Amino acid sequence: MSTSSQTIMTPSLESRLESAARDLGFVAFGIADADAAPHTVKRLAQWLADGCHGDMIWMESRAEQRGSPKGLWPDVQSVISLGMSYAPTEDPMALAQHADIGRISVYAQGADYHDIVKKALKALARWMVTEIPDLQLKLFVDTAPVMEKPLAEAAGLGWQGKHSNLVSRDHGSWLFLGAIYVSVALKPSVAGRDRCGSCDACQRICPTNAFPAPYQVDARRCISYLTIEHDGPIPEELRQGIGNHIYGCDDCLSVCPWNKFAQSAHRHRAFLPRAELSAPELGDILPLDDPSFRQIFAGSPIKRIGRNRMVRNAAIAAGNSGNNSYIPILTQLCGDESAMVADAATWALAQLRRR
Known part of the structure; x- marks a missing residue:
């Protein structure tokens, strides 16, 4: 066989x-x-x-x-x-x-x-x-x-x-x-x-x-x-x-x-x-200080850009939103210690007031 x-x-x-x-x-x-x-x-x-x-x-x-x-x-x-x-x-x-x-x-x-x-x-x-x-x-x-x-x-x-x-x-x-x-x-x-x-x-x-x-x-x-x-x-x-x-x-x-x-x-x-x-929501991002930013974005790649860039970005988005409810917080951010945040907030206010 x-x-x-x-x-x-x-x-x-x-x-x-x-x-x-x-x-x-x-x-x-x-x-x-x-x-x-x-x-x-x-x-x-x-x-x-x-x-x-x-x-x-x-x-x-x-x-x-x-x-x-x-x-x-x-x-x-x-x-x-x-x-x-x-x-x-x-x-x-x-x-x-x-x-x-x-x-x-x-x-x-x-x-x-x-x-x-x-x-x-x-x-x-x-x-x-x-x-x-x-x-x-x-x-x-x-x-x-x-x-x-x-x-x-x-x-x-x-x-x-x-x-x-x-x-x-x-x-x-x-x-x-x-x-x-x-x-x-x-x-x-x-x-x-x-x-x-x-x-x-x-x-x-x-x-x-x-x-x-x-x-x-x-x-x-x-x-x-x-x-x-x-x-x-x-x-x-x-x-x-x-x-x-x-x-x-x-x-x-x-x-x-x-x-x-x-x-x-x-x-x-x-x-x-x-x-x-x-x-x-933009309204939750705009008021962030550095400690609260770090707490929210811990464990995320977002953390590396830091609070200032994130709030700058949110301010520009607020300026594009057409929503006047952001005017108080943007007014406050116009005096922010970060020059780029203050610049973005000033621009955003101008956009909202123009509309």
């Missing part, structure tokens, strides 16, 4: 690595060669030369390291790119019609993504060290000169859309990105392919015209930059366009047609929105 032998296929290191990543909460996974995005260097240099980075001086000071993985770490052979979903349940654009509500970007309504993603990256790194002898690695989540989006595209997680953010066929624009640089060569994934086509919805929706051309963003006009990174008075010609945004902006992401495939069920539970951050 003859017996037939059956070959047992051992899963590859790459497939086991992906399985481990998904067990840790990552919904997107891919691998790219360290030199898979050479166009990044030229694009970054031109963007910086045009001054589109605004006050983000760190983008310029570490441009050589940011331009390519080997510029940051010469020993890197492969880049593991990972994405964690924060897909919202509600349409972020719905609050645009509620002038007395401050709009906070979806990514900042839950726990600080730096902490959540980094914890998962460290756990995955520990798994890799036990699997690959003599492995060296470095992990990053928005805290080092790493071009996460071009690398994620090269690793097949999606493509950089016309708004410059990553777009995934499965998760839309709602992905937190992390990266692990490793000192071994892994089998690369198939790179992402641009699927924007003729759509320009993200370009047309921008209230401050921050896109000089498709695939280009001028941070100096971007609401996310102005309300988060910019420390000083916001240019007056851009203030009406800010509307009721008080921290970041999701407009160009929200209108992307690919978001219809993004399911909030895939969202990591840590990013469920906190009630006080999903739809805060």
